Amino acid sequence: xxxxxxxxxxxxxxxxxxxxxxxxxxxxxxxxxxxxxxxxxxxxxxxxxxxxxxxxxxxxxxxxxxxxxxxxxxxxxxxxxxxxxxxxxxxxxxxxxxxxxxxxxxxxxxxxxxxxxxxxxxxxxxxxxxxxxxxxxxxxxxxxxxxxxxxxxxxxxxxxxxxxxxxxxxxxxxxxxxxxxxxxxxxxxxxxxxxxxxxxxxxxxxxxxxxxxxxxxxxxxxxxxxxxxxxxxxxxxxxxxxxxxxxxxxxxxxxxxxxxxxxxxxxxxxxxxxxxxxxxxxxxxxxxxxxxxxxxxxxxxxxxxxxxxxxxxxxxxxxxxxxxxxxxxxxxxxxxx
Amino acid sequence: xxxxxxxxxxxxxxxxxxxxxxxxxxxxxxxxxxxxxxxxxxxxxxxxxxxxxxxxxxxxxxxxxxxxxxxxxxxxxxxxxxxxxxxxxxxxxxxxxxxxxxxxxxxxxxxxxxxxxxxxxxxxxxxxxxxxxxxxxxxxxxxxxxxxxxxxxxxxxxxxxxxxxxxxxxxxxxxxxxxxxxxxxxxxxxxxxxxxxxxxxxxxxxxxxxxxxxxxxxxxxxxxxxxxxxxxxxxxxxxxxxxxxxxxxxxxxxxxxxxxxxxxxxxxxxxxxxxxxxxxxxxxxxxxxxxxxxxxxxxxxxxxxxxxxxxxxxxxxxxxxxxxxxxxxxxxxxxxxxxxxxxxxxxxxxxxxxxxxxxxxxxxxxxxxxxxxxxxxxxxxxxxx
Numbered sequence: 271x272x273x274x275x276x277x278x279x280x281x282x283x284x285x286x287x288x289x290x291x292x293x294x295x296x297x298x299x300x301x302x303x304x305x306x307x308x309x310x311x312x313x314x315x316x317x318x319x320x321x322x323x324x325x326x327x328x329x330x331x332x333x334x335x336x337x338x339x340x341x342x343x344x345x346x347x348x349x350x351x352x353x354x355x356x357x358x359x360x361x362x363x364x365x366x367x368x369x370x371x372x373x374x375x376x377x378x379x380x381x382x383x384x385x386x387x388x389x390x391x392x393x394x395x396x397x398x399x400x401x402x403x404x405x406x407x408x409x410x411x412x413x414x415x416x417x418x419x420x421x422x423x424x425x426x427x428x429x430x431x432x433x434x435x436x437x438x439x440x441x442x443x444x445x446x447x448x449x450x451x452x453x454x455x456x457x458x459x460x461x462x463x464x465x466x467x468x469x470x471x472x473x474x475x476x477x478x479x480x481x482x483x484x485x486x487x488x489x490x491x492x493x494x495x496x497x498x499x500x501x502x503x504x505x506x507x508x509x510x511x512x513x514x515x516x517x518x519x520x521x522x523x524x525x526x527x528x529x530x531x532x533x534x535x536x537x538x539x540x541x542x543x544x545x546x547x548x549x550x551x552x553x554x555x556x557x558x559x560x561x562x563x564x565x566x567x568x569x570x571x572x573x574x575x576x577x578x579x580x581x582x583x584x585x586x587x588x589x590x591x592x593x594x595x596x597x598x599x600x601x602x603x604x605x606x607x
Numbered sequence: 608x609x610x611x612x613x614x615x616x617x618x619x620x621x622x623x624x625x626x627x628x629x630x631x632x633x634x635x636x637x638x639x640x641x642x643x644x645x646x647x648x649x650x651x652x653x654x655x656x657x658x659x660x661x662x663x664x665x666x667x668x669x670x671x672x673x674x675x676x677x678x679x680x681x682x683x684x685x686x687x688x689x690x691x692x693x694x695x696x697x698x699x700x701x702x703x704x705x706x707x708x709x710x711x712x713x714x715x716x717x718x719x720x721x722x723x724x725x726x727x728x729x730x731x732x733x734x735x736x737x738x739x740x741x742x743x744x745x746x747x748x749x750x751x752x753x754x755x756x757x758x759x760x761x762x763x764x765x766x767x768x769x770x771x772x773x774x775x776x777x778x779x780x781x782x783x784x785x786x787x788x789x790x791x792x793x794x795x796x797x798x799x800x801x802x803x804x805x806x807x808x809x810x811x812x813x814x815x816x817x818x819x820x821x822x823x824x825x826x827x828x829x830x831x832x833x834x835x836x837x838x839x840x841x842x843x844x845x846x847x848x849x850x851x852x853x854x855x856x857x858x859x860x861x862x863x864x865x866x867x868x869x870x871x872x873x874x875x876x877x878x879x880x881x882x883x884x885x886x887x888x889x890x891x892x893x894x895x896x897x898x899x900x901x902x903x904x905x906x907x908x909x910x911x912x913x914x915x916x917x918x919x920x921x922x923x924x925x926x927x928x929x930x931x932x933x934x935x936x937x938x939x940x941x942x943x944x945x946x947x948x949x950x951x952x953x954x955x956x957x958x959x960x961x962x963x964x965x966x967x968x969x970x971x972x973x974x975x976x977x978x979x980x981x982x983x984x985x986x987x988x989x990x991x992x
Contacts, residue, residue, distance in 0.1 A: 345813045347683075347811065347813075349679070356820075356821070356822070357822065359818055359821045359822065360821070360822070361821065361822045361823070361824050362821050362822060362823040362824070362827055363827075364821075365817065365818035365821050367816075367818060368816055369816050370811040370812060370813060370816040370817065370818075371811075371816070371817075371818040371819070371821075372679065372682050372811060372818075372819050372820065373818065373819060373820030373821055374675070374679075374820070375675070375701055375702065375705055377671060377675075377701075378671060378672060378675035378678075378702065380672075381667060381669075381671070381672030381673075381675035381676050381679070382675045382676065382678055382679035382682075383679060384637075384665050384667070384672070384675075384676045384679065385635060385637065385665065385675065385676035385677060385678060385679025385680035385681075385682075385683075385685075385687070386679040386680065386682065386683055387679075388634075388635045388637075388663035388665050388676065388679075388680055388685075389634055389635055389663070389679070389680035389681075389683035389684070389685035389687075390683060391663050392634035392635055392662070392663045392680075392685060393634070393683075393684075393685075398813075415668060415669060415672075416668070416669070416671070416672050416675065418668070419667060419668030419669070419672055420672075422668070423665065423666060423667075
């Protein structure tokens with residue numbers, strides 16, 4: 271069932287996804303860039319029968335991470351924090367992930383990855399992509415200390431935060447990544463604070479690669495994984511993964527919701543590689559050309575913003591414009607700061 | 608074989624542990640400083656930096672991450688080591704349980720220290736004893752030599768296929784960690800023969816990918832716990848076997864319990880760590896005065912040793928004095944209560960006196976112990992209260 275659903279998502283993306291490689295080669299200026307979904311390896315390392323919810327976009331992110339890792343010709347070692355992705359594996363003695371996988375406790379995905387990486391180094395193995403995959407709660411809240419420490423130490427691994435903007439595995443409680451005004455089970459009147467900006471915090475660590483992504487732009491996502499695997503040292507990719515269950519929208523709308531997030535400027539796609547800031551193609555037209563969809567369209571499409579007032583919408587819209595202005599300046603100086 | 612060990616040095620308990628770890632050559636060391644343990648990880652850092660020890664040294668940002676990194680590395684099949692104390696121990700608490708349930712042969716030195724608030728850096732066994740149910744093998748040492756030897760044996764015990772359990776070597780803060788004593792070193796080549804390369808059967812591999820730590824239903828979880836206990840019980844025999852082999856290599860004999868003038872004793876003092884050594888001094892003095900007293904030192908708290916039960920059954924002492932450097936508030940001295948429970952199992956009715964002494968580094972001179980041993984009142988006595 272999950273498989274059938276994913277096929278539907280992929281074909282939707284094919285229809286919707288023309289914009290994302292626009293200008294991609296100009297940005298890269300090197301190597302072969304995936305332009306069509308058909309060019310992405312068909313091999314699956316997330317097996318049928320996994321227990322992802324219908325419409326799970328985080329699962330798309332994981333699938334593409336594993337495909338991209340495989341395409342490098344190296345081995346993959348996956349660490350999964352305490353999050354939805356550990357539930358998606360299924361129940362012992364089965365597992366849905368066809369790569370060696372280490373499930374971790376909540377706070378320590380990055381520190382366990384440190385240990386894995388150090389062990390591989392000690393064995394003299396250089397042919398392994400170590401991927402740590404954790405949710406926003408496990409990254410921006412409870413796991414941020416371990417993450418900060420691990421990247422500061424310079425371990426050679428990729429940390430992926432898939433961000434569904436709440437503790438969705440435990441039934442949608444507020445996290446540091448929950449956006450302003452979103453209703454969660456622990457903020458029934460709407461969150462009063464803004465979303466914590468962890469990609470920028472990670473970029474401030476001065477690590478060689480930081481990117482934001484969204485599975486609604488799978489080629490962009492795939493390219494970012496590829497890029498990350500080509501770089502030695504700590505890498506961080508923060509992926510916005512709309513969750514139909516918690517955000518309360520129809521399961522068929524996950525990809526659309528991600529696209530809306532990017533087009534409204536609620537989520538901006540970029541990379542910071544060795545300190546150089548680059549907007550990713552889907553966000554370039556939003557940031558640089560001012561082709562912005564009003565946030566109201568995004569907010570009103572989701573049950574988690576039910577009851578949001580016009581003033582609140584206005585406040586969020588203003589925040590978004592400020593952000594976009596900031597990104598525009600960053601793009602001009604090619605640096606985040 | 609004794610001819611092989613030529614070197615003798617004069618070092619602290621901490622340095623002795625570091626020297627033992629150096630011989631074991633762990634693949635990965637994850638370490639975070641905390642008084643009074645810090646010297647262990649400092650000495651190891653020097654070994655690694657000078658190239659004497661080829662370990663990956665992870666300068667973690669917390670003890671939680673230290674144990675997590677050890678778990679990550681051991682899950683890849685690596686030999687790992689970390690050291691901690693007191694608050695650091697409690698900070699890694701979640702990972703301490705994780706390591707044992709994951710059945711990873713991690714070796715950790717814990718320098719026992721009191722818990723705050725207020726800050727107290729002196730000896731107290733509560734950090735480790737409050738975690739006796741964490742599923743780790745626990746040793747409590749009483750001399751620099753013993754801390755060294757026990758660390759050397761810990762790797763072999765933890766990594767034994769019949770065991771596969773994390774192992775903790777406890778040494779008390781300052782009174783052992785910072786005290787210098789002569790230390791006879793084990794020959795490296797001999798030790799290499801004693802400790803085979805680590806092989807963790809369930810480690811992750813790329814040939815046949817599997818997942819460690821996936822969801823586990825009520826149909827299986829209890830079996831994991833049952834199996835854990837089975838191996839913990841089996842460890843008791845493995846430890847005895849390793850101790851015998853260690854004796855062949857080093858000439859030094861250890862056991863789960865160490866008897867001191869016990870055989871004809873009418874009064875038996877039971878204690879752990881350095882307080883047991885202090886009790887031995889008091890025992891000598893009392894023996895001179897004609898008192899038939901002996902000291903039974905428990906070196907191994909988990910698995911609770913069969914050897915202890917055998918000794919208690921065999922010895923004729925009618926009066927037991929149990930010294931505790933850790934207390935379970937609202938219940939009793941932790942060791943005293945464990946011993947009393949075992950006496951019940953054995954159907955033995957003994958006169959039991961429980962002495963609570965040395966908490967938070969409280970100075971316990973042997974003269975004071977002597978006085979308390981001679982006080983014929985039973986029940987629980989707090990030294991100094």
